[in-house]
Every structure is written in structure tokens, then in C-alpha cells.
Amino acid sequence: MTRKQLQILVEQSYTGHSLDGAKVEQLTSKLSHKDLRGYIRLLKKREQEQQVHVALPVASVYNQNVNKVLLEVFPDKEILIEEDALLLLGAKITANDMVYEMSLRSRLEDFIEKVEQLYD
Amino acid sequence: MTKSTITSDAIIKKLEGRLTDFGTDAKTTNVGRIEKLGDEVVVASGLSKAVMGEEVEFQDGTLGLILELNEDTVSIVLLGKSTILKEGDSIKTTGRILSVIADDKLLGRVVNPLGIPLDGKDEIKKGKQMRLERVAAGVVDRQKVDTPLKTGIKAVDALIPIGRGQRELIIGDRGLGKTAVAVDTIINQAKLNKTLSKNQKRVLCVYVAIGQKQSTVARVMQTLQEAGALEYTVIVAANASDSAALQYLAPYAGVAIAEYFMEKGEDVLIIYDDLTKHAFAYRQISLVLKRPAGREAYPGDIFYLHSILLERAVRMNDRLGGGSITALPVIETQADDISAYIPTNVISITDGQIFLKSDLFNSGIRPALDVGNSVSRVGGDAQTKAMKSVAGKIKLELAQYRELAVFAQFGSELDESTTRQLERGKRLTEILKQPQYNPLPEELEVASIWVVANGYTDDIPVNDLRDFEDKYHDYLKAHAKKLLETLATGAKLTDETNAELQKQTEAFKKGFKK
Missing domain, CATH: 2.40.30.20 (Elongation Factor Tu (Ef-tu); domain 3)
Known part of the structure; x- marks a missing residue:
């Protein structure tokens, strides 16, 4: 099967935005080993595109308002919260292959780099 | 640049300022x-x-x-x-986008294509970021190549003159002296830089070593250092043990550094030693990337690889600073075959070639220049009038000598004029020989060629000619300083100059003993 055909299979495996187990069973039952590998790779990629990882220094900071804003920015995505105390302040959002750094730790690292560049 | 220091109080103050000013702008990374x-x-x-x-x-x-x-x-x-x-x-x-930091402090340094020092000294962290890949200057931004780049090698300066902004290929089999020609040219630029007159510009050098042994690069560096040339040279090295990617990038890093100096109005000489290994590295990368392989397994854009590099050798017009980059790419052939794939590609890109031949090398003619197959497409425009007046004569005589040389075996059966021509040709060939690491100033080159071309050595045995030349030079330096100064100006040889040359030569010959 071509990559485009496998892509269509992956899209057909979803009901709404959720992966449908029954559909997956049905669609993959006749796939060859090679095509199944390609299907799994594309499926993982699709799943990754569906998720947005939000890292916060303290998980309890996450509330309804924050959730509302994130859903406006990333509609139809699954928001996953992680705790990372090393961020100090702010947040780090990973959406597929884009990372949005809004943490104090990142600012300090940039600052150190700039000082090293400008001063002997 | 003065060393800047910052106290811990100042750092803390800046940090506190950043904290109060902690904004919501996100730094995005892919x-x-x-x-x-x-x-x-x-x-x-x-x-x-x-x-x-x-x-x-x-x-x-x-x-x-x-x-x-x-x-x-x-x-x-x-x-x-x-x-x-x-x-x-x-x-x-x-x-x-991949860049290298360029700064005046690079002169005298040995770096890799990423700018990381290889000579054990400090890394140069501040400077101008020069992109490795850039579009070459357009037609309108250039001006004609008409200023000589003196190599100090008689055979090259007389017969295959190079101009600032030209691309002249050095091509030949392994071990024939390609790197020697390049290194002698660098040494000569250093000598000239130390004795510049008012309207003369210095020439800085960039030596790019691609796929060479580290011992070879170390030897070149030491040679340049001993000759006092390293202070005007940047060495960019991607050695044989470095990755194919670094060997592929090395020439582009070299020309990026050269462009830094050129944009400041300087004249730069860049040597790519050698582009054959560069082609090998690019072939390796392309095959691993599964790009379609063409002739000799090279990728389809192998010509473009070198044309885009060599087009960056340029002489800029005065409006843009008047700087120049002169390129001397080196190509290694197998069994003198200049019709192979990569050699023909690069020959068609450059403005001429210096072809070194193995049979000439083996017969003791060093530099082993094949004058018949070597050419400079800039030609006389890149020669001073003084050199042009003596070189024009010997070009014809050497061409005639090559045609007649096949009859040399019939020595006793030739007429007088043919014998005379053969003898003159032998002496011209002998005078064009030159030891390594001994580039000559132009006035001595002109004097040497003049004395042979005008027949003053016809009675000197061929084997004694080198000794004659050395003593002749010493004599002129001691007794004819004004004459040498006149020749050094590059002006056309007037009747007075010719008469003075004649007078000094005859005076020298009287006292010359083997």
C-alpha cells in the first residue's frame, strides 16, 4: 500500500477525535507486516498531533481559566498536564514538533548565553 | 577590542530587571x-x-x-x-543557517570549517557571522581583472600570468608539486606585503586543506610560519579523519572567511587543496542520502558543487570596495588524464589551468609546468608591461623549441639556425626551473628571463645556468639597485633600461666564473 493509502486508513480509524478500537481491528486485519508497520507509525504521528503537553512548575496552578485559554489556542486537542519544578515560573507547551518556552528557566538560560557572548 | 568585564552586582541588577519585566512572549523551537x-x-x-x-x-x-x-x-x-x-x-x-565567525584575529590561525580552532589557541567567539552558502556577486558588481597576482614563480608569472580575481586551476598527478606552487604563491604574497609601495594593496591568504593528512597540514603551517607568511594566512582544515560533511563544507567556509576580508576592500588569495577530495566527500554524502548516482557514481549536481564555489572568486568594482578573491583550486589527476570527469568540469569553470606533468617532473623540470597545455585566459592583462615585454618573446621561442625538440636526437645533422634554436630553448627551459620555497621578486624574474631571451647565456653551458642565475642576481642586488628599482615598477622596458641591463650583464659576465 502507498503512504497516502495508509494515511486514509489512519483517518478512517477515528470516530470523531477518538481512536476506535473496533475500526482499527477491522482495518488492520488484512494488512501485511510491512503495511502494518507503516500504519502504526502514521497512527503514532496522528496521536502525537492530537496531544498538547503542558509543563507547569506546580500542577495545581492549572485551573478552568487556563484550560479554557489552552482549548481556544489548541482546539480539538487533548491537553496533558505535567509537573516540572525546574521551570521555576511560567510554562512550557509542546504541540507536536513545536515547543513554546515561556518559563523563567528558559529566560535565565538565554540570559547566560547572551552574557557569555558579549563579555569575556 | 577592549576586554569588557561585568561585576556580579551588575549581573544581579540585570536579572532583577528581567524578573520585573517578565513578559509572556514565548520562545518557539521546532x-x-x-x-x-x-x-x-x-x-x-x-x-x-x-x-x-x-x-x-x-x-x-x-x-x-x-x-x-x-x-x-x-x-x-x-x-x-x-x-x-x-x-x-x-x-x-x-x-x-550554517555560518562561520570571521574576524581579523583569524589571520595566523588554523580552524576547522565550523570555526573551531585546531592550533590549540583560544576560540574566536566574536566577529561577523559569514554564511557558508551565499550567492556570488553579480555581473554589474564586478570589474575587469587587470591587476597581477605575482606568484614569484618565473614560469607562471611569465607564461601563465594570474590576475587578482581570477580562478586558475592547478592540476596534475600526485607528488608533482601542486601544493608547492600554492605554498610558494602564499610565501611570495607575504614577502610583497612587507615591502608594499604607496599604491599597492596587500594580499591576504586562505589555505583550505580538504581531506589532507594532518601531518601534511602541519608541515604547510610550519613552512608558512618559517617564511613569515602565517601572519597573513588563515588555514581552514578538514582532515582525512574528519567527517565527509566537514570536508564538504571546508571550501565554503574558506571562501566565506575570504569574503569577510574582501568586503573590507582587501585582496585575498584562496587555495582549495584539493577539490578532488571535496568531490569524493560530496559523493559519499550523496550516496548515503540515496540521491541518484550518475557518471562515476557522482550525483547530478557535482558540477554545480564546484561552479557555485568558484564563482565566488571575484574582483569587486570600486563602488563596492574594490576587493578581490583570487582562487587557485587544485585537482589531482590519475596518469596525467585531464579528460576525466572532475578535471574537465573544473577546467571548464576556471579561467585557465597550470598543468603539471609527470614526465617533465621526472626529467628534472621543476616546477613541472606543461606550457603547451597550460593557459591563463586573463593573459597579458594580468602582467606588468615589464614582464610582458620579456615574456612575449620566450613564449614563441619555447613553442618553437617544443616542435623542434623531436629532432634533437639528430644533433649532428641539423643546420645552424635549428641548432641555435634548440640550444636557446634548452636554456629557456633551464632558466624557468626554480627551487621550492624560493619565490622571486618580479625585477629578478624579468632580469633572468631577459638575459636568456637576449642570448647572453648562449655561451654558458646549460648545467651552469642555475649557478649563473644565482650569481647574476647577487651581482644586480649589489651593483644595480637603481636598475632593479626601475624593473620593480613594472613599467615597459625602455631603451635606457635595456641598455642598462646590457651594460650590467656584460660587466657581470666578464667576472663570472663557474
Whole structure:
């Protein structure tokens, strides 16, 4: 099967935005080993595109308002919260292959780099 | 640049300022992960916002260069050595197109194509970022090549003159003295830089070593240092043990550094030693990236690889500073075959070639220049009038000598004029020989050629001619300083100059003993 055909299979495996187990069973039952590998790779990629990882220094900071804003920015995505105390302040959002750094730790690292560049 | 220091109080104050000013602007980074890794090439997923030629950083700090953008993967060549990268490791884009830091402090230094020092001295962290890949200057930005670049090698300056802004290929088999010609040219620039007159510009040098043994690069560096030439030279080295990616990037890094100086109005000489190994490295990378292989397994854009590099040798017009980059690429042939793929490619790009032949080398003619197959397409425009007036004569005589040389075996059966021509040709060939690391100033070159071309050595045995030349030079330096100064101006030889040359030569010959 071509990559485009496998892509269509992956899209057909979803009901709404959720992966449908029954559909997956049905669609993959006749796939060859090679095509199944390609299907799994594309499926993982699709799943990754569906998720947005939000890292916060303290998980309890996450509330309804924050959730509302994130859903406006990333509609139809699954928001996953992680705790990372090393961020100090702010947040780090990973959406597929884009990372949005809004943490104090990142600012300090940039600052150190700039000082090293400008001063002997 | 004065050393700046910053106290801890100042740092803390800046930090506190950043805290109060903590905004919500996000720093965005495009990331990916390694899907496949092998043969110094990484195939990565993600990196959807990456651009061609962008630098990327692996999670262990190793740098890479994006060379291919596919539908959902990106091919990256590693720019450093890493033994700990594995599938699944993360990569991030840096937002930087591959550049090298260029600064005046690079003169006298040995660096790799990424600007990392190889001579054990401090890294140059501040300077202008020069992109490795740039579009060459346009037609309107250039001016005619009409200023000589003196190599100090008689055969080259007389018969295959090079101008500032020209591309002149040095081509020949291994071990014939290609690097020697290049190094002698650098040494001569250093000598000239130390004795510049008012309207003369110095020439800085960039020596790019591609795929060479480290011992060879060390020897070149030492030679330049002993000759006092290293202070005007930058050495960019991607050795045989470095990755194919670094060897591929080395010439571009060299020309980027040369462009830094050129944009300041300087004249720069750049030597690519050698482009054959550069082609090998590019072939290796292309095959690993599974690009279609063409003739001799080279990729389809192998010509473009060198044309885009050599087009950056330029003489800029005065409005843009008047600087220049003169390129001397080196190509190694096999069995004197200049009709092979890479040699013909580069010959068609350059403005001439200096062809070194093995049978000439083996018969003791060094530099082993094949005058018949060598050419400079800039020609007399890149010669001073003084040199032009003596060189024009010997070109014809040497051509006639080559035609007649086949009859040399019938020595006793030739008429007088043919014998005379043969003898003159032998002496001209002998006078064009020159020891290594001994470039000559133009006035001595002109004097040597003049004395042979005008028949003053017809009665000197051929084997004694080199000794004659050395003593003649010493004599002129001691007794004819004014004459040498006149010749050094490069002005056309007037009747007075010719008469003075005649007078000094006759005076010298009276006292010359073997």
C-alpha cells in the first residue's frame, strides 16, 4: 500500500477525535507486516498531533481559566498536564514538533548565553 | 577590542530587571526525533519548520546540518563526532543557517570549517557571522581583472600570468608539486606585503586543506610560519579523519572567511587543496542520502558543487570596495588524464589551468609546468608591461623549441639556425626551473628571463645556468639597485633600461666564473 493509502486508513480509524478500537481491528486485519508497520507509525504521528503537553512548575496552578485559554489556542486537542519544578515560573507547551518556552528557566538560560557572548 | 568585564552586582541588577519585566512572549523551537542513524547521516521526524541548510542541535550538543527535506522526514549530516546518539533522541532547530565567525584575529590561525580552532589557541567567539552558502556577486558588481597576482614563480608569472580575481586551476598527478606552487604563491604574497609601495594593496591568504593528512597540514603551517607568511594566512582544515560533511563544507567556509576580508576592500588569495577530495566527500554524502548516482557514481549536481564555489572568486568594482578573491583550486589527476570527469568540469569553470606533468617532473623540470597545455585566459592583462615585454618573446621561442625538440636526437645533422634554436630553448627551459620555497621578486624574474631571451647565456653551458642565475642576481642586488628599482615598477622596458641591463650583464659576465 502507498503512504497516502495508509494515511486514509489512519483517518478512517477515528470516530470523531477518538481512536476506535473496533475500526482499527477491522482495518488492520488484512494488512501485511510491512503495511502494518507503516500504519502504526502514521497512527503514532496522528496521536502525537492530537496531544498538547503542558509543563507547569506546580500542577495545581492549572485551573478552568487556563484550560479554557489552552482549548481556544489548541482546539480539538487533548491537553496533558505535567509537573516540572525546574521551570521555576511560567510554562512550557509542546504541540507536536513545536515547543513554546515561556518559563523563567528558559529566560535565565538565554540570559547566560547572551552574557557569555558579549563579555569575556 | 577592549576586554569588557561585568561585576556580579551588575549581573544581579540585570536579572532583577528581567524578573520585573517578565513578559509572556514565548520562545518557539521546532523539535524532532531521530528515526534512523547511520554513516554520519540522521533521518529525523518532526522538524516541520526546518529550512534547507539550517543548523540543528542534538540533545548531546552535537551539531548537524539539514541537507534534505522530505515529506515527513528530514535528512541531517552530523558535523561532529557522537557515540551516544540513538534512535528516539531529540533534535532541535537553532534558527541559524550554517555560518562561520570571521574576524581579523583569524589571520595566523588554523580552524576547522565550523570555526573551531585546531592550533590549540583560544576560540574566536566574536566577529561577523559569514554564511557558508551565499550567492556570488553579480555581473554589474564586478570589474575587469587587470591587476597581477605575482606568484614569484618565473614560469607562471611569465607564461601563465594570474590576475587578482581570477580562478586558475592547478592540476596534475600526485607528488608533482601542486601544493608547492600554492605554498610558494602564499610565501611570495607575504614577502610583497612587507615591502608594499604607496599604491599597492596587500594580499591576504586562505589555505583550505580538504581531506589532507594532518601531518601534511602541519608541515604547510610550519613552512608558512618559517617564511613569515602565517601572519597573513588563515588555514581552514578538514582532515582525512574528519567527517565527509566537514570536508564538504571546508571550501565554503574558506571562501566565506575570504569574503569577510574582501568586503573590507582587501585582496585575498584562496587555495582549495584539493577539490578532488571535496568531490569524493560530496559523493559519499550523496550516496548515503540515496540521491541518484550518475557518471562515476557522482550525483547530478557535482558540477554545480564546484561552479557555485568558484564563482565566488571575484574582483569587486570600486563602488563596492574594490576587493578581490583570487582562487587557485587544485585537482589531482590519475596518469596525467585531464579528460576525466572532475578535471574537465573544473577546467571548464576556471579561467585557465597550470598543468603539471609527470614526465617533465621526472626529467628534472621543476616546477613541472606543461606550457603547451597550460593557459591563463586573463593573459597579458594580468602582467606588468615589464614582464610582458620579456615574456612575449620566450613564449614563441619555447613553442618553437617544443616542435623542434623531436629532432634533437639528430644533433649532428641539423643546420645552424635549428641548432641555435634548440640550444636557446634548452636554456629557456633551464632558466624557468626554480627551487621550492624560493619565490622571486618580479625585477629578478624579468632580469633572468631577459638575459636568456637576449642570448647572453648562449655561451654558458646549460648545467651552469642555475649557478649563473644565482650569481647574476647577487651581482644586480649589489651593483644595480637603481636598475632593479626601475624593473620593480613594472613599467615597459625602455631603451635606457635595456641598455642598462646590457651594460650590467656584460660587466657581470666578464667576472663570472663557474
